[in-house]
Amino acid sequence: MTPTEHSLASLTITRPDDWHLHLRDGAAMAAVLPATARQFARAIVMPNLRPPITSAAAAAAYRGRILAALPAGSDFTPLMTIYLTDSLAADEIARAAEAGVVAVKLYPAGATTHSDAGVTDIRHTWPVLEAMQRAGLPLLVHGEVTDPAVDIFDREAVFIDRVMVPLRRDFPELKVVFEHITTKEAAQYVAQAGAHTAATITAHHLLYNRNAIFLGGLRPHYYCLPVLKRELHRQALVAAATSGSDRFFLGTDSAPHAAALKEASVCGAGCFTALSALELYAEAFEAAGALAQLEGFASHHGPAFYGLPRNLGTVTLARQAWALPETLAFGETVLKPLRGGETLAWRQLD
Ligand code: NCD
Ligand code: ZN
16 A cells, blocks of 8 residues: 555545446335445446346336436436347347347356346357347356356356357457456456457455355355455456456446345345445455556446446545445345445445
8 A cells, every 4th residue: 555545535536337237126126226326327237137138128118117216316327238048039139229228148047146047058149149249239248157067166267268268259349248257367368358358346356255255154145156266366356457457347246135035045146235335446446555546447447348438527435434234125125235234444425
């Protein structure tokens, strides 16, 4: 940490965007949306609802529900995605682009929460990928193989060799975002893969290694997919995020699950960080002595990759201790934020 950072009392940056977010739907969405709309100007909204958002019409209807649930006076734009399946028709891509959909999400079938309708073999989707490459619509990839023979901690690294490398070779002009990367292999791959490949990185993967899941007992709120990895991987992610490279940008992967479904014999994958996402990123960047790189990562690199303008206006984070609430109402139930009940060092000012 430099002496100037040590004494930095506040940090003002261009309004940031969240390039990977789960909002859910209905009362659950209404419960979590205000937190994101307060911190971010835009967010890429993941389509893994039940049933998934697999058409331009469904994405437009979902956008309408999000806009209707926004608190009065908030200035927030949801950026919609559709969910790639083995049977998505290639001509849906033109309709999606027309409807303002900004990207298509690839979930390998069975890889994560609500991915059962996902792709069983990427070769089934070639006509769609060709149409996306033509239309300039990015592919957002959950980069983990689902082969049960592959150790869960290796699924991302194996995905690079089995899927990413062939995909880049076959569709060199397709824009691809390797979502929520968790390994040094993925960080290295993206850094050398050329201008059409980028990655999002979550705050929790910058702050924690896999020990966090097991600290003094099993901690379900630290369980997400791709799962937290070893410390050397966390360090590689911090190096990538703070490198200044415009190919790495902010994506919280904030993924709310009711507390009862996290604290259960089978715990759903996902960490809810939307209440304090910027504060958590600031903590990670400060620990790396790299607060000066936060603005690029949070506010500049994402729009550049997606070909969108930067936001107008700013947000300010102050060094001001505050306690993150332990729970949040979540429809009929409650939600527990990551680090709920703990004191955070940074606080976004209203
Ligand atoms: C996400 C969810 O809950 O929808 N869960 C997660 O652990 N990240 C899905 C995903 O992004 O993998
Ligand atoms: Zn996600």
